[in-house]
Amino acid sequence: MAKEEKKETLLQRLGESQVWKSIIRSGVPRNRRQRMYAVLGNVFLHLHPARLPKHAVKIGYTWCMGGLSFFLFVVLTITGILLMFYYRPTVEYAYTDIIDLTEQVPLGIMRELHRWGAHAMVLTVWLHMLRVFMTGSYKPPREFNWGVGVLLMTLTMFLSFTGYLLPWDQLAIWAVTVGTNMARAHPFIGHEGPGASLLAIGDINLVHMGSDVRFALLGGRFVGEATLLRFYVLHCIAVPFIAMIFMAVHFWRIRKDGGISGPL
Amino acid sequence: MSYIKSFIDFLSAPTISFTLLTVAFPFIFPPSDYFEKKNRQWGVYKLWTNAGGFWVFVLITLFFIVGYFDPHFNLTMTKPDNIPIILMIYSMYFLTWLGMKKAYANDERLDRGEKPEEWNDPDDKVLVWPDLVYIELIALILFMVALIVWSILIPAPLEEPANPAATPNPSKAPWYFLGLQEMLVYFDPWLAGIVFPMFIIFGMMAIPYMDVNKKGEGYYSFKERRVGYFIFMYGWLVLWVFLIIIGTFFRGPNWNFFGPFEWWDPHKVVPLTNVNLSEYVWVKLLNKGLPVNIIARESVGFVAVIGYLFIMPILLAKTKLKHLYDHYGPVRYATLMLFGLTMFALPIKMYLRWMFNLKYIVAIPEWFFNI
16 A cells, blocks of 8 residues: 555655645646536636637637737736836836836846837737637627727737836927827817807816826826826726736637637 | 848838739738639639748848848837837738648538537536646746736836927827828828727727628638628738838938938938819819818819718619628618728828829818818
């Protein structure tokens, strides 16, 4: 008896231990039933169904772009958190903190990972959309999820846009100036937009340079200190929060709408 | 070499390149039998074969190699912020090619009465653990390695500290918004920067409700959905991706056009000879002054815009597109027309500008209302 027990490898014994079994109740997935349970019983993996049609695991069909977009979101969250340790969103410190990131911080490629990852995420989201269009996967019953996807794509670009300002270099403030200048022409709520002059009490304009939508976005009349703080909060908290809610809906609806699309 | 370069400079002017693309587009993604026939006859479909893909890849790469050694294009191309665009060109082309190749293969299978390549016996499924999980793991690791290598090799862009007093020329939005910035050449900010982006978002969200074609779901196919493909791909590849490329590579100081191998001369003078429609009508045609009343002055423009957006669809619904209207019903038809006509308003305005120097169709700067 005792001899047979010793033949078990360390890994097998670990798999049988109380600690392991308390974490992963299905044990080491060896047979078909345990493998299905490994997916069903795991909070992260159970985004997936337990079984899939064969075409769904082919990279030629999915291009893996949706998954990579989500993966990049995770990478950007992690690198973003690390960057937040060093970065102060003030006009005084922002730029020098960015310099410090490359020159003082060990393994100083966090900003690179974050920046290039952000560009890559815009691309993977676009390519995911292209794949979904080309396979006709937006068709019923997945119409609603396509709409959620379009919003997620918009949020991705807005996330990238708000992050653009944070290095506080020439590239940043002028790209954001060009972008937010559009807001002054917003119909009715931008001070240079059509219809804005209609919103007036007597001869007092309600929508002017200090009260329009651009002012709300920038926290001022031009891209300055308040804008930097606003974009920082939008970039690190507000937009990721909204995006995560939409992502949860997006993933949940994939399952509810019948899983990955495929020919009937 | 310099002849070829100046020829490419000439070709890449938006007037030329956009026209070439637009004219070629129905032959590349044929929306009707006529174009389909020409596509076969001229062998355009070979774009989506291995050889076609290879040669386009070689052409793009050749362009970038020549561009790299050109002193002017080198500056644009190696600007760190433009690197994602080079990636975009390759990945967008490669995956469009791959999708179309698979679509054509599936079309042939369907013609032979077979099921599409993606079809599997519904009872014959694979397990997510391990069949999908390990693919995801490999994809994730490879992608992360690529990202790390990219990050080590190329430092993230960082210019001089922000200086609100020194406006760079040109001032460009982030690259993914350059299509919108390019629209600013033809439309005022309230349209190009606010209304059109909203129309793009809502129009895209409306796609599944406007496309009532039930075929082609869950597999790559072209023939069964060719009109939808044509409209979407035109909007996506030409009006979005191509405008981004123009905005990145071909727009220099003062947002003037520069060919890829031209020097970005900040003093390049481009005459602004654009004329409003109201001036065309009242001054040039009728030889009168502009009416003082704003509505009267712009009446022609209003008639044109309302006619294009609202009257024309109604007339079409009664005549040429009656079958579509009957098939779609009023709400769906109106949605399709509103978004579709707004989308095609962009190329229409571009050509009005290029051909007649038309500045605004409706010009009411008093109310910031210019179309």
